Amino acid sequence: MPNWNDLLEEIKQAGSQFDIIRRKYLAALHEHTQRNVIVYYSGWLEKPVVHPHQRIAFEINDQDKNGFMTCIHKLDRSKGLDLLLHTPGGSMAATESLVTYLRAMFDTDIRTIIPQIAMSGGTMVACASREIIMGKQSSLGPIDPQVFGFPAEGIVKEFERAHQEITAAPHMGAFWGPVLAKYTPSMYQECNHAIDWCKQMVKEWLVTGMFLGEDDATTKADDVLTKLRDQALTLSHSRHISLEKAEEASLKVVSLEDDDTLQDLVLTVHYSCIQTLSSTPAMKIIENHLGKAFISQMPIPPQ
Numbered sequence: 001m002p003n004w005n006d007l008l009e010e011i012k013q014a015g016s017q018f019d020i021i022r023r024k025y026l027a028a029l030h031e032h033t034q035r036n037v038i039v040y041y042s043g044w045l046e047k048p049v050v051h052p053h054q055r056i057a058f059e060i061n062d063q064d065k066n067g068f069m070t071c072i073h074k075l076d077r078s079k080g081l082d083l084l085l086h087t088p089g090g091s092m093a094a095t096e097s098l099v100t101y102l103r104a105m106f107d108t109d110i111r112t113i114i115p116q117i118a119m120s121g122g123t124m125v126a127c128a129s130r131e132i133i134m135g136k137q138s139s140l141g142p143i144d145p146q147v148f149g150f151p152a153e154g155i156v157k158e159f160e161r162a163h164q165e166i167t168a169a170p171h172m173g174a175f176w177g178p179v180l181a182k183y184t185p186s187m188y189q190e191c192n193h194a195i196d197w198c199k200q201m202v203k204e205w206l207v208t209g210m211f212l213g214e215d216d217a218t219t220k221a222d223d224v225l226t227k228l229r230d231q232a233l234t235l236s237h238s239r240h241i242s243l244e245k246a247e248e249a250s251l252k253v254v255s256l257e258d259d260d261t262l263q264d265l266v267l268t269v270h271y272s273c274i275q276t277l278s279s280t281p282a283m284k285i286i287e288n289h290l291g292k293a294f295i296s297q298m299p300i301p302p303q
Helices: 004-014 017-033 052-058 064-072 092-106 121-127 152-168 170-180 187-210 217-229 243-248 260-279
Strands: 036-042 081-086 110-114 131-134 253-255 282-288 293-297
Touching (some): 017 282, 036 064, 052 282, 064 092, 064 282, 064 293, 081 092, 081 121, 092 110, 092 121, 092 187, 110 121, 121 187, 131 243, 152 170, 152 187, 187 217
Parallel strands (some): 036 081, 081 110, 110 131, 131 253
Antiparallel strands (some): 036 282, 282 293
């Protein structure tokens, strides 16, 4: 018979009603797939952001590694990983570090499931998996890097256009001076580095994962990069990329609607995560099918 403290600990471990329901369906999803399941859910759509300090906490960041370490500990890694991803993206450095860790744990036996939306860095993570599962409602996003909130490719093109026009007509310096004054002196080089970093990183993931062993792996990887990264094609970093557009971009995409049971379970887990983020102080959930979780709450803005 448990004593007072044991019972308190049992209640604490059981969690809130939101936790109980969410974990019930996470376990059911695992039973259906017979694979490890981890959800990575950000509440950026459910929580108001009043300070930049809070915005970073919703994004992919280095703190997330602790959550994944917690959830992966003692899993049978031979069963691979199904990662349910819902995120606005975030730091490219943190994204690279997270993918490196996941691959160290599961090699390339990773499927990414997008119940609703995974933008920017979230799409990069998806590109590192062997396949992406999306529904008719799901969206990926462009992976063109952002530098200090500005699109790196847009800045590079603006600098290059300014150089061309001023070289051809020096009096254009009067026009371009105020435009370029908003950028730091090293920003042009930083943007070029960010573009090269993104291309090298995602291409390596695609060639060694999604297209591993295929004769045209490099060609397919280049096609993905062109269609997901080139701002001339995507037009906006916030553009949503549907299942059909993802297939057109050469990504290996499986329709969630192909398996009715999987669809029902994935969407039920999705709804339970969104309800948790909407109705509790939680702002990010990293949790596995065994109920082991790393749940972050809204940070207090600095005074």
